[in-house]
Amino acid sequence: xxxxxxxxxxxxxxxxxxxxxxxxxxxxxxxxxLDGVRDGNIVILEEGLSPDExxxxxxxTMTEISPDEFNGIEIxxxxxxxxxxxxxxDRLMGKQSTQKLTVIGPANQIETLHKDETLISALVSxx
Amino acid sequence: xxxxxxLKDSISRAASTLFSEExxxxxxxxxxxxxxxxxxxxxxARDWTGDxxxxxxxxxxxxxxxxxxENVEIExxxxxxxxxxxxxxxVTTKVDYTEFLEHDMEKDxxxxxxxxxxxxxxxxxxxxxxxxxxxxxxxDSATDPFTQVNTMLIGIIESQDLPVLILANKIDxxxxxxxxxxxxxxxxxxxxxxxxxxxxxxxxxxxxxxYFG
Numbered sequence: 115x116x117x118x119x120x121x122x123x124x125x126x127x128x129x130x131x132x133x134x135x136x137x138x139x140x141x142x143x144x145x146x147x148l149d150g151v152r153d154g155n156i157v158i159l160e161e162g163l164s165p166d167e168x169x170x171x172x173x174x175t176m177t178e179i180s181p182d183e184f185n186g187i188e189i190x191x192x193x194x195x196x197x198x199x200x201x202x203x204d205r206l207m208g209k210q211s212t213q214k215l216t217v218i219g220p221a222n223q224i225e226t227l228h229k230d231e232t233l234i235s236a237l238v239s240x241x
Numbered sequence: 242x243x244x245x246x247x248l249k250d251s252i253s254r255a256a257s258t259l260f261s262e263e264x265x266x267x268x269x270x271x272x273x274x275x276x277x278x279x280x281x282x283x284x285x286a287r288d289w290t291g292d293x294x295x296x297x298x299x300x301x302x303x304x305x306x307x308x309x310x311e312n313v314e315i316e317x318x319x320x321x322x323x324x325x326x327x328x329x330x331x332v333t334t335k336v337d338y339t340e341f342l343e344h345d346m347e348k349d350x351x352x353x354x355x356x357x358x359x360x361x362x363x364x365x366x367x368x369x370x371x372x373x374x375x376x377x378x379x380x381d382s383a384t385d386p387f388t389q390v391n392t393m394l395i396g397i398i399e400s401q402d403l404p405v406l407i408l409a410n411k412i413d414x415x416x417x418x419x420x421x422x423x424x425x426x427x428x429x430x431x432x433x434x435x436x437x438x439x440x441x442x443x444x445x446x447x448x449x450x451x452y453f454g
Contacts, residue, residue: 189334
C-alpha cells in the first residue's frame, strides 16, 4: 500500500482493483483490508469478497477488536445477493459471482446514510 | 486445483448427507444481536424437552458462547424429527464496549462483556462454516432487515447450500412488519412468530420438520 499520510490531513481512500485481488490468497486479502482499515483508511474493493472470505473477515475482525483502539469494521455492498442467481452447477463448483463493489472502513469513522440496490451513501469522518 | 477441491468438498458434503440419516441434524439459530434467538431456542427446548438453553436479556450480546441442546425430539403428524439446537451469539462486524455502559454496567464489566462477545461472534462464524447442517435465521420484524450483516450472512448460508428457514420474530410488537422481511429475502420462505408469547409456534414446528427432518 502507498505511504500513509498524517490522519490530520484527511481520510485516505484505497481503491483496490479486482486484478490486484485476484493474485492474493483469502487470508492475504483479509490482512490487506484489515491493515488498511486499522490505519484509519477507507478500503474500496472493485470486486468484493466471496461469501467464505466475508465469513473469515468477520471472524478475524472479531479477534482484533480491542477496547479504546479498534471497534471493528463497517462494511457495505449493494444488497442484491448474486449467489441466488448462480446455477446449481456453478454453485457446486464454487464458481459464484462475487463482483460487487464493497466499501470497508473503521466502525468509528464510517456511517452509512443510505443504501439501496444501486446506491451506497456514506459519511466518513476523521479519527 | 481449487476446482478439484470444491468438487471434492461437494461430493463429501453430499455423501455425509446420504450416510448420516440417523444422526440428529445440528441446526444453528443465527441472526443479529437482540433478534430473539435465545428466546426461540428456549421456547423450542422447553416445549419438547422441558429444559431451557440459556439466559435471555434485552442487553445485546447476552449469548456469548454457542450453546447446543442435543436430541430435541419434535413430533409432527405422528412422526418424530430429532435435531440438535445450536443457539449462537448474534453476529456483527463491530463491538464497542461503551454501548454496554448505557446499560448500567461498570467499565470493567463492559470491557469483559465486549471481549467475550467478540469471541462468541468468531465462534458462531466457525460453527457456520464447519459444524451446522441447517440454519434457522431469526430476524426482529420490528426493525429494518436490509442490513449488511443480514445480507452477508444469508449469502454465506446460501453459498454453503445449507437449508435455511427465516423466522420473522416479535410479531407481538406494534411496529412489526413481516412483509418487509419477505421483500428483503424473497428467495426464502419467511414464517412469522413471537417466540416470547409463543404465537404461531405450530407452523414453526411444521416447517422445522419439513426443512430439517
